Amino acid sequence: MRALAWQAGAVALVLALLVVLVVQTAANLRLRGLASGFGFLGRATGFEISASPLAYSPRDSYARALAVGLLNTVRVALLAIVLATALGLVLGIARLSRVRIVATLARAYVEVVRNTPLLLQLLFWYSLSQALPGPRDALRPLPGVFLCIRGLHLPGLAWHGGTRWLVAAAGALAIVVGLLRGISRRQRDRAGRALPTARLAAGAAAVLLVGAIAAGHPAVTLDRPALMRFGFEGGMSLTPEFAALLIGLSTNTAAFIGEIVRGGILAVDRGQTEAAAALGMSRARVLRLVVLPQALRVALPPTTTQYLNLTKNSSLAVAIGYPDLMSIADTTLNQTGQAVEVIALVMTVYLALSLVIALLMSAAEP
Amino acid sequence: MIALRNVSKWYGEFQVLQDVSLSVARGERIVICGPSGSGKSTMLRCINRLERHQQGSIVVAGVELTDDQRRIDAVRRDVGMVFQQFNLFPHLTVLENCALAPIWVRRMPKREAEALAMHYLARVRIPDQAGKYPGQLSGGQQQRVAIARSLCMSPRIMLFDEPTSALDPEMVKEVLDTMVSLAEEGMTMLCVTHEMGFARQVADRVVFMDAGRIVEAGEPRAFFDAPQHERTRLFLGQVLH
Amino acid sequence: MRSRRDRAGAAATAVVAACLGYLGFRFLQWGVVHAHWALPPGAASSLCRASRGQGACWAVVHERFRFILLGAYPYEQQWRPALACLLFVALYAASAVRACWRPWLLGLWIGVPAVAVLLLRGGWLGLAAVPSDAWGGLPLTFLLSTVGFAAAIPPAVGLALGRRSRMPAIRVLSIAYIELLRGVPLITFLFMAALMFPLFVPQGLAVANVLRAQVAFVMVIAAYLAEVVRAGLQAVPAGQYEAAASMGLRYWPATLLVVLPQALRIMIPALVNTFIAFFKDTSLVAVIGLFDLLGAAKAVIVDPQWVGFGVEVYLFVAAVYFAFCYAVSRYTHHLETALAAGGRR
Numbered sequence: 036m037r038a039l040a041w042q043a044g045a046v047a048l049v050l051a052l053l054v055v056l057v058v059q060t061a062a063n064l065r066l067r068g069l070a071s072g073f074g075f076l077g078r079a080t081g082f083e084i085s086a087s088p089l090a091y092s093p094r095d096s097y098a099r100a101l102a103v104g105l106l107n108t109v110r111v112a113l114l115a116i117v118l119a120t121a122l123g124l125v126l127g128i129a130r131l132s133r134v135r136i137v138a139t140l141a142r143a144y145v146e147v148v149r150n151t152p153l154l155l156q157l158l159f160w161y162s163l164s165q166a167l168p169g170p171r172d173a174l175r176p177l178p179g180v181f182l183c184i185r186g187l188h189l190p191g192l193a194w195h196g197g198t199r200w201l202v203a204a205a206g207a208l209a210i211v212v213g214l215l216r217g218i219s220r221r222q223r224d225r226a227g228r229a230l231p232t233a234r235l236a237a238g239a240a241a242v243l244l245v246g247a248i249a250a251g252h253p254a255v256t257l258d259r260p261a262l263m264r265f266g267f268e269g270g271m272s273l274t275p276e277f278a279a280l281l282i283g284l285s286t287n288t289a290a291f292i293g294e295i296v297r298g299g300i301l302a303v304d305r306g307q308t309e310a311a312a313a314l315g316m317s318r319a320r321v322l323r324l325v326v327l328p329q330a331l332r333v334a335l336p337p338t339t340t341q342y343l344n345l346t347k348n349s350s351l352a353v354a355i356g357y358p359d360l361m362s363i364a365d366t367t368l369n370q371t372g373q374a375v376e377v378i379a380l381v382m383t384v385y386l387a388l389s390l391v392i393a394l395l396m397s398a399a400e401p
Numbered sequence: 402m403i404a405l406r407n408v409s410k411w412y413g414e415f416q417v418l419q420d421v422s423l424s425v426a427r428g429e430r431i432v433i434c435g436p437s438g439s440g441k442s443t444m445l446r447c448i449n450r451l452e453r454h455q456q457g458s459i460v461v462a463g464v465e466l467t468d469d470q471r472r473i474d475a476v477r478r479d480v481g482m483v484f485q486q487f488n489l490f491p492h493l494t495v496l497e498n499c500a501l502a503p504i505w506v507r508r509m510p511k512r513e514a515e516a517l518a519m520h521y522l523a524r525v526r527i528p529d530q531a532g533k534y535p536g537q538l539s540g541g542q543q544q545r546v547a548i549a550r551s552l553c554m555s556p557r558i559m560l561f562d563e564p565t566s567a568l569d570p571e572m573v574k575e576v577l578d579t580m581v582s583l584a585e586e587g588m589t590m591l592c593v594t595h596e597m598g599f600a601r602q603v604a605d606r607v608v609f610m611d612a613g614r615i616v617e618a619g620e621p622r623a624f625f626d627a628p629q630h631e632r633t634r635l636f637l638g639q640v641l642h
Numbered sequence: 643m644r645s646r647r648d649r650a651g652a653a654a655t656a657v658v659a660a661c662l663g664y665l666g667f668r669f670l671q672w673g674v675v676h677a678h679w680a681l682p683p684g685a686a687s688s689l690c691r692a693s694r695g696q697g698a699c700w701a702v703v704h705e706r707f708r709f710i711l712l713g714a715y716p717y718e719q720q721w722r723p724a725l726a727c728l729l730f731v732a733l734y735a736a737s738a739v740r741a742c743w744r745p746w747l748l749g750l751w752i753g754v755p756a757v758a759v760l761l762l763r764g765g766w767l768g769l770a771a772v773p774s775d776a777w778g779g780l781p782l783t784f785l786l787s788t789v790g791f792a793a794a795i796p797p798a799v800g801l802a803l804g805r806r807s808r809m810p811a812i813r814v815l816s817i818a819y820i821e822l823l824r825g826v827p828l829i830t831f832l833f834m835a836a837l838m839f840p841l842f843v844p845q846g847l848a849v850a851n852v853l854r855a856q857v858a859f860v861m862v863i864a865a866y867l868a869e870v871v872r873a874g875l876q877a878v879p880a881g882q883y884e885a886a887a888s889m890g891l892r893y894w895p896a897t898l899l900v901v902l903p904q905a906l907r908i909m910i911p912a913l914v915n916t917f918i919a920f921f922k923d924t925s926l927v928a929v930i931g932l933f934d935l936l937g938a939a940k941a942v943i944v945d946p947q948w949v950g951f952g953v954e955v956y957l958f959v960a961a962v963y964f965a966f967c968y969a970v971s972r973y974t975h976h977l978e979t980a981l982a983a984g985g986r987r
Contacts, residue, residue, distance in 0.1 A: 037470075041809060042810070045811060045812055045815060046811050049815060059841070059844065060841045060842060062845075063840070063841045063842075063845060134651045134654045136654075136655050140662070146968060147960075150918075150963065150964045150967035150971060151922070152925040153922070154925045155925060155959060155960055158936075158956055159953065159957075165950065166953060168695075347827035347828070350829050351829060351926075353829065368833075368837070374833075374837040374838055375838060375841070378830060378833055381830055385825065385827055385830065386822070389825045449888055474892070477889065477890040480888075481888075484881060484885060486881050488879075488881040489885075490885070490886075491904065492903045492907070501891075501900075502889040502890060506889065506890040506895075551889070
């Protein structure tokens with residue numbers, strides 16, 4: 036009975052607080068003559084978005100602009116997750132390397148990244164990009180690649196004709212590789228020797244590629260960025276904002292993932308490594324077949340947390356001008372003045388994103 | 402003093418206590434033994450409501466145990482428990498461990514509670530350790546402090562849940578001696594233990610439990626020398642070697 | 643007799659060392675040899691600008707370090723924020739010494755921020771009043787993180803206990819709060835604080851920007867700390883709960899006297915790590931217009947005189963953050979080993 040009283044009291048308190056808040060907010064909004072409701076979503080925005088995966092013009096609605104922002108968020112978050120995981124794996128293993136200088140370098144990297152704020156790192160990368168020369172004096176680290184203050188310009192690939200044949204070839208290759216692996220495994224179980232799957236697959240790929248080209252004449256041209264009057268055109272380009280955000284997020288999260296991987300590897304009982312070594316396995320094989328599978332199982336939950344953090348941290352794009360969800364929401368907010376609706380919307384979307392990622396990762400758990 | 406009538410308990414699908422009935426009179430000393438998993442600890446823990454029984458009734462010192470928190474508090478004030486893992490509070494000194502409950506449950510003034518604690522610490526023969534922390538004491542000393550801590554609440558019944566099982570062999574005797582002297586003073590005791598020598602010396606009744614049931618109960622002499630059930634004989638054969 | 647592995651290791655070392663050496667050389671050329679450390683009196687930043695790309699312009703730090711470190715505080719009164727910084731550092735140092743882990747330390751955690759606020763605000767004892775909009779730099783960073791952390795602990799304990807409660811309504815409310823505040827980006831919450839808090843209070847009650855950010859921090863830190871406290875509570879052995887219950891101790895006395903003290907000891911390293919994380923996160927207030935350490939740095943390079951020297955300024959600020967955070971993380975590491983080995987007090 037006491038328990039019921041406590042609970043009733045708590046719920047009543049929370050409800051009372053919410054009611055007071057809502058009433059006060061409504062009153063203040065009325066006083067200031069600010070609009071309410073989500074009607075603004077249908078109005079035209081009037082602003083440009085510098086990088087958009089969808090077709091977008093200033094005549095489009097706020098709803099569309101926010102959708103573009105969401106796509107940009109997903110794009111940068113996904114790419115950053117992939118890069119961070121790859122770099123994190125390398126870092127984690129490097130920290131445990133026997134080559135002292137490699138281990139120390141990895142440690143220094145992790146310590147520097149973990150003990151400085153992420154926002155600072157993002158601003159640093161952005162400042163670095165702003166210190167690059169103009170298009171005329173762009174840096175050329177590789178042939179066809181240009182690095183300048185406007186961004187990174189890479190040669191892109193343009194397909195002309197015969198794409199269908201290429202897709203068919205890719206499909207056939209996938210089937211061939213699958214068959215090869217199945218046969219190879221049976222061979223290994225029966226006779227102890229595996230087929231050289233990699234070499235066979237490469238050969239099959241070459242054959243299929245030549246066949247596709249001969250049959251359908253797909254022409255692939257390299258679309259090189261070329262210096263025009265106002266900058267580079269053609270090819271693929273990454274804006275400095277996107278590049279800074281991507282590099283900042285990946286390098287930052289990689290440090291944390293590296294520590295998680297290291298922790299996971301260390302968590303695997305030493306006896307496992309000793310037993311495998313006693314069986315004559317090389318250190319690389321021990322790592323790949325015995326230690327890493329067990330380590331990754333331990334490392335999965337904290338890595339999920341890091342992916343969630345990365346997605347939330349991508350909202351810092353608002354500080355360097357990359358048009359992600361948060362940035363566009365900020366602009367929308369400033370133009371319409373409807374802070375309550377916009378922020379509530381944005382928070383809900385990020386919560387939903389977190390939920391999706393958490394669900395995906397729990398499905399990946401063994 | 403204690404009356405268990407047709408008590409049953411389930412952990413999910415698994416029935417850990419099957420229709421257990423037991424009566425304990427005032428001043429009686431009962432030793433409960435049996436193989437692991439037989440439900441003896443569970444039965445003990447039901448008596449002071451550390452575990453909830455689903456069927457049957459448990460009456461302790463005239464109070465029937467239900468979900469009513471006031472009844473549970475009343476029972477716990479009269480029943481003291483000593484655990485296998487001692488469970489002393491590591492962040493408090495020995496004296497503070499003993500005085501905690503009298504101060505906060507019986508609302509005794511601090512000085513009185515501390516005097517009471519010192520009295521019982523002397524009773525278990527370690528008054529000089531009063532200012533130390535549990536981590537600084539040996540296992541046998543810690544368990545004796547645990548006994549003193551329970552005694553500070555002036556319980557009418559003492560429950561012992563395998564009090565010596567976690568001790569190194571050389572420290573078992575000092576704890577058993579303490580328990581014997583308690584018994585000699587007339588304390589009502591229920592003790593789950595494997596120490597058969599203690600049972601022979603002190604118990605008024607020995608109860609053998611297996612698979613959630615009381616298989617056999619009787620006076621120590623009859624129990625040890627002429628067990629009636631086959632399972633009892635099997636168990637005694639394994640334990641008394 | 644060198645094995646193949648040793649030779650591979652030596653080769654790798656040589657290659658990496660060579661790369662490091664080359665990069666280090668280039669960095670030293672830029673950062674030390676060709677760098678401008680200060681501007682001669684009367685000279686403009688064009689001196690620095692001329693050697694952009696070749697030499698670092700540390701002059702921007704030399705000229706503007708007062709603003710970066712202490713914000714827009716009036717020049718003659720700058721001893722006050724400096725003193726506040728010293729007080730905070732003293733507080734952290736005192737908290738680090740195990741001999742000081744007594745109840746009066748809690749009083750210190752309340753007292754020092756209070757004194758710091760009074761110092762910064764002024765308006766008494768002959769000190770000139772300085773509005774909170776002018777507070778900035780390191781004192782603001784210290785203030786936001788310390789007050790945020792200290793004020794968040796009581797609600798965090800409440801939330802953690804609520805989450806473990808057997809009463810469903812309390813549990814649901816606790817989980818809802820914790821998951822909601824941990825699931826949204828901190829920056830959205832700061833935006834909410836900056837833009838919406840004025841809407842939540844009656845018209846006429848002006849809420850300073852700093853206060854809005856502070857409340858937002860307390861609310862978010864409480865959610866994250868609640869999880870730390872919960873882990874600590876779970877780590878207390880079940881036997882402790884049972885012993886307390888068997889003696890007749892009810893829920894609140896048992897929790898306050900037996901469980902929480904033990905849980906606190908267990909979770910100290912996690913507590914310190916959370917503090918460090920939020921110390922870095924205070925930099926986010928730069929996005930809502932407050933001039934904490936990072937915000938002030940950002941403001942410096944918006945100045946037309948110093949546009950384009952972001953790298954130098956940010957390296958300087960990074961060094962300050964790194965010095966503090968690395969020191970504390972080393973301390974935590976030391977603490978973890980000490981606590982594991984020594985055990986109790």
